[in-house]
Amino acid sequence: MRYMKEVLRNNKIWIVVYLFIGLFNAFMANYKADYFQKIVDGLTDRTITVYGILFYGAVLFVDYGMNYLDEYPSAKLGNEIYLDFKLLALRTIGRMDYSEYQTLGTGKLVQQIENGANAGKNVLYDFWFCVARNLLPTILFSLYFIWKIDRTITYFLFAGYIVVFLVTNLLLNGLYQIKEKILTGEEELNHFLVRGFMEMPVFRMKHQFPNEVKKALEAKRVIVSSKVKMTMIHEAFFTIFALLVACLDIGILTYVWKNNHLSIGSVVALITLIDNAYTPIAIFNVIYVQYKLNKTAWLRFTGLLDLKEDTQLEQGMDFAEPLNEIRIEDVSFSYGSKEVLKCVNLTIKGGEKIAFVGESGSGKSTLIKILLGLLKYNDGNILFDDKPLKDISLESLYEKVSYLSQDTPVFDGTIKENLVFDNEASEADIHVSLEKTQLLSMLATLDKGVETRIGEKGTCLSGGEKQRLALARLWFDNPDIVVLDEATSALDNVTEGIVMKNVLEQINHATVIAVAHRLSSIREFDRIVIFRNGKIVGSGTFEELLESNSYFFELYRKEKENSNSMVM
Ligand SMILES: Nc1ncnc2c1ncn2[C@@H]1O[C@H](COP(=O)(O)OP(=O)(O)OP(=O)(O)O)[C@@H](O)[C@H]1O
The missing domain is CATH 1.20.1560.10 (ABC transporter type 1, transmembrane domain)
Known part of the structure; x- marks a missing residue:
């Protein structure tokens, strides 16, 4: 009724x-x-x-x-x-x-x-x-x-x-x-x-x-x-x-x-x-x-x-910036009876650039979705500067978060809409964002320029173009936290290197959490966290892990082998 x-x-x-x-x-x-x-x-x-x-x-x-x-x-x-x-x-x-x-x-x-x-x-x-x-x-x-x-x-x-x-x-x-x-x-x-x-x-x-x-x-x-x-x-x-x-x-x-x-x-x-x-x-x-x-x-x-609403969207305290620390304490999570995260502990410092790596299905994206309040953790706690995530209004958190999901990160609309949604932006700013994400040459081929519709799930763009377009959004956000879930997986090594360098410069002050399979793409990150079967099995800088973590070394070796065989 x-x-x-x-x-x-x-x-x-x-x-x-x-x-x-x-x-x-x-x-x-x-x-x-x-x-x-x-x-x-x-x-x-x-x-x-x-x-x-x-x-x-x-x-x-x-x-x-x-x-x-x-x-x-x-x-x-x-x-x-x-x-x-x-x-x-x-x-x-x-x-x-x-x-x-x-x-x-x-x-x-x-x-x-x-x-x-x-x-x-x-x-x-x-x-x-x-x-x-x-x-x-x-x-x-x-x-x-x-x-x-x-x-x-x-x-x-x-x-x-x-x-x-x-x-x-x-x-x-x-x-x-x-x-x-x-x-x-x-x-x-x-x-x-x-x-x-x-x-x-x-x-x-x-x-x-x-x-x-x-x-x-x-x-x-x-x-x-x-x-x-x-x-x-x-x-x-x-x-x-x-x-x-x-x-x-x-x-x-x-x-x-x-x-x-x-x-x-x-x-x-x-x-x-x-x-x-x-x-x-x-x-x-x-x-x-x-x-x-x-x-x-x-x-x-x-x-x-x-269907159940996410009541946390508006309820709760406002997210307070600047963020000093995210503490993940003994967090476990299951999809039905399938346990995906097992007692995960991790502290992420404000402004830190941290990457999650590990084999497919080890729980990286699940932890990302939990940190974003999309999935609700069953056990443990997550604290944003001593405030439990469960008590923070998600609407206020999303004001300060930029998230590029693993699934198609673009939608059926024009290039401009995909960058700024319904907001206004100057031509110059749009130009810079596209230049930094190496999209200008693609734009030059389009009759309608930034007013070109990219189709459902961005079918008119290549996989790499879709990802770069989503990354270009970062030039119009002012995020405190940036979450990139395999945001550059479809780019070639050279383009990825250039784009990621520009992106990291642009979000220099933000806390960055990135999921990556290609280890070379996160070499410059402050810290790398390794996931295996829903648990964290190591963390450190790239060089530290290469020396001290045999599992990481093994992942790196396999990646090298694969890229060599592709070149040959
Ligand atoms: N909605 C869901 N319902 C049931 N199981 C799920 C669901 N989403 C993910 N899973 C399972 O949870 C496990 C962890 O998935 P998750 O996406 O977190 O892994 P991942 O480490 O990010 O993997 P990848 O690197 O391949 O993206 C997988 O075994 C997956 O099959």
Whole structure:
């Protein structure tokens, strides 16, 4: 309900307008039918006046005019509500706990949001608004006018409502299961579509697309057959109602014929009014079924919106600069039952340039994510100048941190956006940042210069260009702490040497924590920390470790061997 209320609050003025017009139109639809009775009877007994006809004309004009005006709030609200729900999802992503984020898949997520936002709109707009401003008033107004003409017929109508209620509930159960199948199928299909798109080269090289299409076809089969079933059941509702109304019409004609006390105008009005009284019920049943089914998609969506938030983002003390020391004390961490860090102890001095090295999977990136507050440590403590990391507001920490992740560190936007996001920067500053990261020659080849879009995950750039573009961001930050997780792994040795020298000059005063596989890239760092199986097994300067740490020596030797064999 919380999310519905929020969206209602966002649109309250237009909702009031929409409800008011709806009520007015519902009244007019029935008033028009009732007044028509007077026109027909007036024509039959020649008592009609020109004013009566003009008044009826005015009623018709107002009715059609208001129906047209109704389209504006109707179109506006429908779209606003749908998109407001989508925006709720984006806000959730911005605040969700990182461990929850890691479990989500893009394809399923996108489909869940799409279905959820649609379901939310349908529940609120197509169901509740429709009931409140359209169906209920139409039924009540039509029953009132029927009651005015003949009370006995009103009782017949109530009996008909009970039949309708029973039929609806009978069909609803079957529909639930079908809807669940459709949703799962759609998420599954989107999962294959998105991963095929995102990882196109991988799947193409491995000749996997036929298999992917086969799996997607199965999802398609489930969706199509379920949707067809659903349509047929929905249409059955309308047919049953149409038959019911037909029976009532015939019943009324027989009743009038037998009793002979109603005028022609009353009979004509009754037929229209009965239609008015029943059509909303038919519509109600269909949208009620839809409402119930939409709840299935809505629950999946709210499950997403309710994912654990990272409450540490705003809560806690502000990060105080300048940083003197980060102390990692007996920190352990597990992903589920898999223990990845085991009792890690380390102190990093403010302004120190420290590098984490070690074999793949030894826990380096995990420790980085813990230091950034993305992952929450299970045991031990981390202190930023005697303040526990858990008590520091992450928003305030991120003001002073620059982080280049191991995964693609750029996003779908222009080169300029990738450098400064939504901030302004002078051409001269942009030029310097690109010059220092050796990107000017690449820029010279682009027609639109820094306004060139680099595509999703930076597909229009080479691996090394993406990394250098992300590094160029450092010229626009003023970080106290810089975290580089394999930030230069795609660069050649020569470019890496030049770029890293410039980068280290630029962030001279910051504390730098870098993860690196290529040992030559961190030769100048103040200290190197070696990880193995989730533990720190050595630390010191490059030269110290070469002399005293056989594991480090072994890593270095292997790197040398590899680079020699590549040169040969
Ligand atoms: N989200 C996750 N869920 C479960 N296990 C994970 C997750 N992320 C990482 N791991 C596991 O944790 C271990 C440590 O991973 P981590 O990324 O910290 O290693 P790393 O030393 O940075 O490796 P690399 O040098 O290859 O980047 C690995 O065995 C990895 O499979």
